């Protein structure tokens with residue numbers, strides 16, 4: 001979603017801003033713009049489309065400015081046009097603003113401002129805010145921003161500059177992340193650390209309700225109520241090569257191939273083979289507190305929601321605790337029943353998903369203990385939860401989540417073992433489960449060797465208009481995730497279903513043009529899945545099976561097989577999803593799709 005970059009220092013600002021915007025491209029956007037502080041005033045350049053369109057407009061022009069802000073916009077209010085792109089300006093072109101989030105009371109504010117003579121020219125909610133700042137401007141930008149924000153309802157991460165205040169950026173946060181990058185004689189702001197990582201690793205995360213006044217040599221942080229805040233500088237552990245493609249054609253492919261490492265990171269130091277109890281100290285819960293848990297609710301969005309479904313199977317099976325999984329967007333708007341001894345988990349790669357954050361707040365209001373399973377350290381969700389487990393997958397840039405998904409499952413598996421050990425699982429059972437998890441990274445490596453086989457399948461079916469994904473038991477959510485991956489990046493209509501449900505509807509779709517992907521492992525439901533395969537075959541469907549190594553029988557029943565190694569049934573999703581990620585990737589490549597930034601999607605959905 002929308003991205004912000006700002007620079008003030010001694011270097012030319014424009015290349016730094018453009019580089020920063022490019023680092024944020026992965027978040028998804030549809031227009032881009034910059035504004036530079038120059039001696040003659042503020043110069044704004046913006047355009048619908050990708051950043052290279054902006055670069056074409058800028059080509060050949062020479063900007064000396066050492067101070068500016070920039071933005072990538074993901075349209076919410078108003079179409080993605082040149083005019084609606086950020087930055088937005090006040091009536092006199094003296095104040096410029098970029099904004100992530102949504103100003104919810106913009107209509108009421110617009111009426112008020114127009115009555116006072118402001119000329120509003122775009123369809124955006126953002127433009128209202130810059131006019132509101134103008135309305136309160138009396139020579140001090142920070143104070144004008146503060147006065148305006150008091151009147152605003154909604155969410156924002158903003159950066160503002162003013163033609164009368166050289167070398168100053170004012171930034172503020174409420175519901176949309178912002179980070180300050182600490183440099184030497186220069187400072188940065190960004191909505192995501194990856195935008196400034198090539199310049200500094202020392203950052204200050206702005207908290208909700210904070211306003212920062214940033215110059216080349218200092219930054220002062222206050223709250224909207226004018227309390228002074230002492231900045232906490234944190235060191236980013238991510239390196240630059242972690243956010244670069246490293247020889248792969250796309251981030252998504254790089255991230256698929258990183259999974260043996262990222263899965264290793266998700267268990268590193270956590271598998272305790274003496275007692276068969278994973279060490280998950282971040283949960284901040286004692287064993288007796290874990291024993292008291294009577295019900296678990298897991299809430300999340302998108303791929304993280306699929307991981308939650310898999311977590312449900314794992315926890316119910318290993319710990320025998322009832323689990324409910326709910327979309328965060330639904331959870332936040334009902335009146336969820338939260339009882340004593342309920343434990344709520346939220347899962348989020350980015351840690352910034354608006355619906356998931358709102359679900360946390362709703363659950364906390366009802367007195368729940370909320371734990372997070374997050375990737376991004378220091379993210380809003382990581383900070384608002386009572387404890388949790390980081391998945392340590394490193395930056396995930398491809399919009400279609402892959403490595404974060406498997407790492408989320410790996411963490412859920414350890415939580416399930418931990419809770420099981422607090423109940424009926426013996427030490428030996430715990431140890432055996434952890435040993436199985438320890439083998440997973442190597443097994444994923446082995447599956448990645450099947451890529452050429454998966455690519456050949458993609459070549460046969462990439463022109464299909466529909467795909468069906470079927471699985472049973474714990475591999476039903478894998479079918480959902482396989483279908484989601486395909487539709488996200490190839491725009492092929494794909495549905496995931498529990499294999500046995502097929503006969504209650506989707507079977508009507510099956511003919512010789514319909515590829516049906518079965519997760520058909522040698523597990524407890526194998527025979528049942530074979531019957532479902534027969535039902536598809538009888539209707540001439542094209543069958544692709546993800547099967548267990550050594551299951552030679554299945555080759556006779558289907559058109560294509562990808563074999564994967566054995567693990568415990570309960571951990572099979574960690575393996576069965578890998579060929580499905582590769583299949584989606586290769587189909588999308590063959591269809592010439594934009595793999596890392598699929599249309600209309602955003603990596604981090606910070607609006608409702």
Ligand code: G6P
Nearest residue numbers: 302303304348349350353401602
């Ligand atoms: C967006 C992304 C998905 C992601 C979902 C939830 O829709 O495109 O890949 O699964 O948000 O994001 P989160 O960061 O909370 O896991």
